[in-house]
Amino acid sequence: MANTAQARKRARQAVQQNLHNSSQRSTLRTAIKAARKAITGGDKAAAALVLQTSVSTIDRIADKKIIHKNKAARHKSRLNAALKALSAA
Template sequence: MANTASARKRIRQIEKRTERNRARRSRVRTFLRAVEDAITGGDKAKAQEAFRLAQPELQRAADKGVTHDNTVARKLSRLSARIKAIGAAA
């Protein structure tokens, strides 16, 4: 247990930050799931729209330090390639 006032404050700050990060991560997963569903459904227009909405959300997570910058870049790149492949396969 924390003994000093500063240690108690740090614990409070960590709890708040953890809650915020958990919400951000959950929100990112929701947006990614929407893109994945559209891709698996084969609807290119819907997938592009979902991707357009997911992009800033992923970038925000990277800016806030919830996920690594390169992780976001990799996910966006792979999703983009899969969306482009929908038109080629059809």
């Protein structure tokens, strides 16, 4: 347990920040799942629109340093590759 007032306050802040970051990660996962579902749906135009909003969400969360920028780039790259494969098929 924290011994100083400063440490107790930082512990309280850490709890709140953890809740906020968990919510943001959940938003990220939801956006990725929505993009994957749209791509597997088969409609390229609709999937492209969903992918655009998902990429925006991924970038926003990476800018807040909730996930690493390389992880964000990896997710975006894989989603774009899946969309491109959909159009080729």
